[in-house]
Amino acid sequence: MTVGFVGIHYPQSAHFEDFVGRVQQAVEVLRAAPGCLSVGCWVTAEGDAVVSTAEFESDEALAASFAAAGEAGVDFAYDERERAPRQVLTLRPR
Numbered sequence: 001m002t003v004g005f006v007g008i009h010y011p012q013s014a015h016f017e018d019f020v021g022r023v024q025q026a027v028e029v030l031r032a033a034p035g036c037l038s039v040g041c042w043v044t045a046e047g048d049a050v051v052s053t054a055e056f057e058s059d060e061a062l063a064a065s066f067a068a069a070g071e072a073g074v075d076f077a078y079d080e081r082e083r084a085p086r087q088v089l090t091l092r093p094r
Contacts, residue, residue, distance in 0.1 A: 002093055003061075004093075009023070023041045024041050026052065027041050033068050035064065036054065036065050037055040037057060038053075039052075
């Protein structure tokens, strides 16, 4: 069964463009991972949040893709660059 992923990030305004770059780096690594069906980086119309979206073939593919991204040096750390805790959602099809 496919699985969806949405991450909503709230970077400090001074770090917004750098944060978009971090998410785009993750997108490129995840896109190449086996089992990744789609992945994208979005920003809200208000310019106050960065949203990452992805769809994977399975839970195992999602976990393996994020593990590979971590091994590739993708920065997933939550730190002072974010003004609020990120929201991470796992989605199931109906």
